Amino acid sequence: MNKTTIISSALVILGLGIIGVLWVITGTKKINTPPVTEVTTSDVKNMNYVIDGQVFSLTNGTVNKEVAPGSASKQTVSIFGEPVYGDLNADGISDAAVMLVSSGVGSGSFYYAVLAIATGSSTYKATNALLLGDRIAPQTVEIHEGRALYNYAERKANEPMTTQPSVGKSLWINYDIKTGEIGELVKNFEGEADTSKMTLGMKKWEWVKTQMNDGKITIPKKTGVFTLAFAKDGKVSIGTDCNSMGGIYTVKGTKLTFSQIISTIMYCEGSQEQEYSKTLGEVASYLFTSKGELVLEIKMDSGTMIFR
Known part of the structure; x- marks a missing residue:
């Protein structure tokens, strides 16, 4: 076998190897996963949040997004109040508890709880957004002993949306370190009030x-x-x-x-x-x-x- 044949065979094998590696990499890539932007600690108001599978890239705490391509209707998502900082995953680094409000789709104003978890000394990653309710009356966002607490008022069962919210509710948030997602934490307070x-x-x-x-x-x-x-x-x-x-x-x-x-x-x-x-x-x-x-x-x- 001459040198030309040996070199040509080697190039073919190398090319097939590269194609195989690329196939493995692209074949295992996750699809339809909304990206989440990591930002500096001073920029929790300038990052991506995901609500119902849609990505909203906030700038200075707010964003307007077309309800549909070419539509004049806009969906507005913004941070309500100010983020509250504290360690929420026991790693010694401050995370942030955020309340988002979404409006412009229908007549409602929908409020969500979401955590921005520190992924390093100066970067954050947003969790899923947990719906608190429609046209509730937000009060405070707090962090106690590594748990986020959202306080707000809602309406009684079967009350119309025109009724002023009057029933106080305190919702504790559980952050799952393994999945990176949040959910409601059922917590019985000592001496819980009726x-x-x-x-x-x-x-x-x-x-x-x-x-x-x-x-x-x-x-x-x-x-x-x-x-x-x-x-x-x-x-x-x-x-x-x-x-x-x-x-x-x-x-x-x-x-x-x-x-x-x-x-x-x-x-x-x-x-x-x-x-x-x-x-x-x-x-x-x-x-x-x-x-x-x-x-x-x-x-x-x-x-x-x-x-x-």
Whole structure:
């Protein structure tokens, strides 16, 4: 066999080998798997999220997408409030709990829970999105002991969508490390509250925090001093970190308003009293959660005050 024949045979064998390798690689490639973008820790608002199999590439926390090719109708997906950070998979790196809202398809506004799991020191990968409900009233997103908690209000069974949500719900999220997916975690709280039996006057309520929908969160600098005590005669006693206050409260269904608030006159440097009392004056409604919390909803759905 001459050199030309040997070289030609070698090239043919090499070519077949390359084709075989390429066939193996492409033959095992997963198809129809929506891509998920990994981004820096400051860019949870600029990454891909998947809702019902569709990929939405958010920029600055929002995106508009055609409902169908060439359609004038747009589906808007955006981050509601601000992401909350904490370790959700016990690897010592902060992940993020996000609430998404989708609108523009029909008359609904659909809210979803989704986690952005850190895949390195500065990258994230989004999980599947878990539907919370249509036109619910979002309140807070929290992280406790490595678990994400979504608090919101929904309607009673068979209530029309025009009814204001009034039933508080707290949904714990379970992250499956093996599958990378999330689902609802059924968790029995010690002393879990029956919201149907809770009343405003059942106890003295202690302010835990105020969370606005623009992401601003205010917590008391001093614990145990900011309180509310509702009397049966319609009067409310208000504790602060400075003055003692009191006033009148009015309830109509789930609507709640404070009025005629009076206060002792004393100056306390660094006091949060003014902000606290101002926010109380903007309260429009209330509800209870199964965690035993009193949630005061601020006018125009702009935020909530949490009491325990």
